[in-house]
Amino acid sequence: MTNEEIKGAVAEEDQAQSKKGLKKQQKEAEKAAKKAEKQAKLAAEQHGVEEEDFAKDRYGVPPMVQSTEKLDRALVRVQDLTPEKAEQLVWVRARVHTSRAKGKQCFLVLRQQQFNVQALVAVGDRASKQMVKFAANIPKESIVDVEGVVRKVEQKIESCTQQDVELHIERVFVISQAEPRLPLQLEDAVRPEGEGDEEGRATVNQDTRLDNRVIDLRTTTSQAIFRLQSGVCQLFRDTLINKGFVEIQTPKIISAASEGGANVFTVSYFKTSAYLAQSPQLYKQMCICADFDKVFCVGPVFRAEDSNTHRHLTEFVGLDIEMAFNYHYHEVIESITDTMVQIFKGLRDRFQTEIQMVNKQYPSEPFKFLEPTLRLEYTEGVAMLRAAGVEMGDEDDLSTPNEKLLGRLVKEKYDTDFYVLDKYPLAVRPFYTMPDPIDPMYSNSYDMFMRGEEILSGAQRVHDAQLLTERAMHHNIDLEKIKSYIDSFRYGAPPHGGGGIGLERVTMLYLGLHNVRQTSMFPRDPKRLTP
Amino acid sequence: MSMYQVKSISGDTKIDLPTCMYKLPNVHASRSGSGEHAHQNGEVDPAVRALEARQDEIMQRLYELKAAVEGLAKTVTTPDADLDATTLPQQGNARTVLTGTADLDSLLGKDPGALRDIVINAHPSRPPLSLLVLHSLLCQRYRVLSTVHVHSSIPAVPPELLTCLGPRHTHSFARQHFQLGFTLIWKDVPKTQMKFTVQKMCPVEGEGNVARFLFSLLAPGPCDAASATLSDSWVDTALFQLSEGGAKERAVVLRALNAALGRSPWLAGPELSLADIVCACCVHQSGSAPSAPPNVQRWLKSCENLGHFGQAYTLLH
Numbered sequence: 001m002t003n004e005e006i007k008g009a010v011a012e013e014d015q016a017q018s019k020k021g022l023k024k025q026q027k028e029a030e031k032a033a034k035k036a037e038k039q040a041k042l043a044a045e046q047h048g049v050e051e052e053d054f055a056k057d058r059y060g061v062p063p064m065v066q067s068t069e070k071l072d073r074a075l076v077r078v079q080d081l082t083p084e085k086a087e088q089l090v091w092v093r094a095r096v097h098t099s100r101a102k103g104k105q106c107f108l109v110l111r112q113q114q115f116n117v118q119a120l121v122a123v124g125d126r127a128s129k130q131m132v133k134f135a136a137n138i139p140k141e142s143i144v145d146v147e148g149v150v151r152k153v154e155q156k157i158e159s160c161t162q163q164d165v166e167l168h169i170e171r172v173f174v175i176s177q178a179e180p181r182l183p184l185q186l187e188d189a190v191r192p193e194g195e196g197d198e199e200g201r202a203t204v205n206q207d208t209r210l211d212n213r214v215i216d217l218r219t220t221t222s223q224a225i226f227r228l229q230s231g232v233c234q235l236f237r238d239t240l241i242n243k244g245f246v247e248i249q250t251p252k253i254i255s256a257a258s259e260g261g262a263n264v265f266t267v268s269y270f271k272t273s274a275y276l277a278q279s280p281q282l283y284k285q286m287c288i289c290a291d292f293d294k295v296f297c298v299g300p301v302f303r304a305e306d307s308n309t310h311r312h313l314t315e316f317v318g319l320d321i322e323m324a325f326n327y328h329y330h331e332v333i334e335s336i337t338d339t340m341v342q343i344f345k346g347l348r349d350r351f352q353t354e355i356q357m358v359n360k361q362y363p364s365e366p367f368k369f370l371e372p373t374l375r376l377e378y379t380e381g382v383a384m385l386r387a388a389g390v391e392m393g394d395e396d397d398l399s400t401p402n403e404k405l406l407g408r409l410v411k412e413k414y415d416t417d418f419y420v421l422d423k424y425p426l427a428v429r430p431f432y433t434m435p436d437p438i439d440p441m442y443s444n445s446y447d448m449f450m451r452g453e454e455i456l457s458g459a460q461r462v463h464d465a466q467l468l469t470e471r472a473m474h475h476n477i478d479l480e481k482i483k484s485y486i487d488s489f490r491y492g493a494p495p496h497g498g499g500g501i502g503l504e505r506v507t508m509l510y511l512g513l514h515n516v517r518q519t520s521m522f523p524r525d526p527k528r529l530t531p
Numbered sequence: 532m533s534m535y536q537v538k539s540i541s542g543d544t545k546i547d548l549p550t551c552m553y554k555l556p557n558v559h560a561s562r563s564g565s566g567e568h569a570h571q572n573g574e575v576d577p578a579v580r581a582l583e584a585r586q587d588e589i590m591q592r593l594y595e596l597k598a599a600v601e602g603l604a605k606t607v608t609t610p611d612a613d614l615d616a617t618t619l620p621q622q623g624n625a626r627t628v629l630t631g632t633a634d635l636d637s638l639l640g641k642d643p644g645a646l647r648d649i650v651i652n653a654h655p656s657r658p659p660l661s662l663l664v665l666h667s668l669l670c671q672r673y674r675v676l677s678t679v680h681v682h683s684s685i686p687a688v689p690p691e692l693l694t695c696l697g698p699r700h701t702h703s704f705a706r707q708h709f710q711l712g713f714t715l716i717w718k719d720v721p722k723t724q725m726k727f728t729v730q731k732m733c734p735v736e737g738e739g740n741v742a743r744f745l746f747s748l749l750a751p752g753p754c755d756a757a758s759a760t761l762s763d764s765w766v767d768t769a770l771f772q773l774s775e776g777g778a779k780e781r782a783v784v785l786r787a788l789n790a791a792l793g794r795s796p797w798l799a800g801p802e803l804s805l806a807d808i809v810c811a812c813c814v815h816q817s818g819s820a821p822s823a824p825p826n827v828q829r830w831l832k833s834c835e836n837l838g839h840f841g842q843a844y845t846l847l848h
Contacts, residue, residue: 379707
């Protein structure tokens with residue numbers, strides 16, 4: 001449309017010049033110039049053709065993909081762009097990560113999940129000047145389809161994951177355009193902590209990230225974290241199923257609080273109210289009483305704790321295990337710790353790239369562990385703490401700083417980030433914990449720690465209704481409220497034990513991150529209910 | 532303090548005191564009077580005297596300590612004092628220093644209520660055989676909780692390394708029942724390493740040094756400096772020249788061993804010592820056992836007959 005109009009305007013101007021006076025002529029000229037300028041600008045914006053554009057059909061914004069046609073075109077994954085593919089013409093669909101125009105050429109970094117590759121549009125016999133301009137103006141984060149030739153590069157491209165090749169673009173089409181203003185920049189979001197401060201560059205704070213979680217999740221770090229988390233879940237399932245466990249589903253809306261009553265969410269339930277499950281404990285145990293022998297479940301767990309710490313969430317994914325054992329509850333500990341070790345080994349062997357990616361932004365020491373897992377007894381832990389100058393009683397529970405300190409002491413001596421502390425004092429454990437057969441001050445209960453933070457708390461459970469009643473009365477618990485729980489042990493129950501871990505916490509501690517919100521996709525805490 | 536007594540001059544005159552007030556003891560009682568008196572007489576307050584006595588005692592101990600250190604210094608600085616075995620038994624000072632006791636409480640410090648756990652880190656490509664022999668000896672002496680772990684820095688270890696401390700103790704579930712913990716961790720370490728109390732003690736490095744520590748738990752060290760040195764030097768020879776040395780060095784050591792064993796059944800002293808344990812293990816580990824000279828062969832046999840080398844030898848390929 002533009003060429004004809006410009007010609008028309010010029011003709012009009014000629015006519016006017018011959019007839020009108022100088023003043024009018026000047027005004028007209030100004031007007032025309034303005035018009036031309038406006039048109040030129042418009043043309044530039046729409047990547048129009050001022051001159052002959054031979055590459056007109058090699059770029060543009062095609063109509064929205066509404067499934068109008070089904071192309072047989074094969075799209076190559078960015079991670080598969082390797083030197084073996086050199087000199088091949090391939091189609092790639094990716095996001096524009098960055099773009100940088102430089103005279104007659106434009107460098108784009110195309111990103112697909114955690115992988116990225118450098119691409120180049122240069123004026124030549126395939127691409128016109130207008131095409132380069134078009135490419136340079138594609139907003140960051142837009143999704144594009146490009147066709148290009150894979151070329152080996154002489155010097156490694158340090159900034160990309162595909163370091164040995166680049167893509168020489170011959171066609172580029174925008175599939176979905178991003179808004180030009182992004183709420184946060186991806187480069188800022190992956191900048192290692194501390195580095196931004198020194199160079200005066202921006203880092204993104206936690207709340208901004210969580211408010212714009214969709215964009216934050218696109219960063220290589222987030223991609224790696226959640227791929228690894230999926231790995232944790234899968235390894236957990238695989239290991240337990242190999243061990244003969246059965247996966248069960250437990251209800252999340254329950255009639256009575258399963259552990260205490262202070263930290264449950266109340267929900268309205270038709271004419272009465274109900275609670276959100278704090279743990280699948282009761283149901284796991286009922287499955288054991290129902291002869292499922294070994295069960296596990298993966299599901300949300302709710303805690304109405306108003307604590308705003310780096311490791312508490314109000315909703316998290318619980319990985320829970322419960323199993324009947326033959327003679328000694330250490331059979332349960334061995335099963336659980338072996339599962340954990342299998343998970344750690346699987347992560348170490350299969351997710352090394354993800355671990356490295358997270359480490360780039362959040363450096364931490366690799367996770368160390370022993371096989372079989374180190375088991376210390378509570379008294380030993382207390383003795384180690386006392387030797388380090390901590391004053392505490394035999395029956396005192398470990399405070400969080402003491403847990404951390406003990407973690408450091410154990411790491412120093414045994415060089416492991418994962419261990420079990422066994423035989424807790426009975427006084428600090430729930431009523432359903434089996435007391436120690438010899439010393440009634442202690443109990444058959446255990447905690448597991450990763451990098452000095454508790455991830456699992458478990459015990460041999462009392463499976464005898466009589467003893468359970470006594471223990472509950474000792475703890476001043478209203479027997480009426482836990483009647484159904486006690487009743488489930490009246491008709492014969494095998495000795496059993498178990499425990500549960502939080503998926504987010506395990507991921508966080510394995511990677512050595514410092515906030516559980518980083519490993520929860522859409523975290524819920526007392527101050528956050530969206531997104 | 533005994534003083535003479537004077538009869539009361541006034542006699543037993545009763546004074547009727549009014550009862551409307553309460554009584555107080557006399558503040559100018561004879562006690563303060565006698566105190567002043569004592570000072571005037573130049574007599575010393577018992578507290579001061581006690582202090583003097585303590586000072587004297589401390590000085591006495593310091594002198595004794597000084598004498599002990601001088602005695603030690605003499606044995607160290609005199610080049611052949613420690614070689615002259617005949618004079619050494621009279622060197623009382625040196626003897627008390629070298630004589631350890633085998634009492635765990637005094638050796639490892641009183642630590643009631645918690646297991647004393649010795650952690651040994653070793654690389655699976657160089658199993659510390661001598662430590663396994665010592666472990667077997669420790670088990671005979673104490674209730675030892677033995678556990679083997681694999682550190683995450685090692686991808687996998689052969690199964691025999693996992694069972695090298697023998698079968699699991701039937702009571703291993705109760706750690707408090709044991710006197711001593713022996714925790715072997717297969718780990719990617721450049722040198723065999725031992726950790727005990729991490730706050731008070733730095734890690735002990737090197738198989739020889741760990742072996743010395745473990746052996747000190749078993750027996751009082753050799754009672755004279757000569758055999759102690761002899762034993763020490765054999766341990767070093769074994770580790771540096773047999774295990775790490777070349778073929779030539781090994782041959783030299785084997786000849787020396789043969790000569791020494793021609794003179795006595797054991798390397799240092801009248802009975803099995805640390806030197807025998809470490810040397811025997813190193814001879815086996817370096818693969819020179821089959822071609823060893825006759826005295827060495829005989830000695831290896833007698834080591835084996837003691838029954839503590841079995842577990843260690845299963846690791847030899």
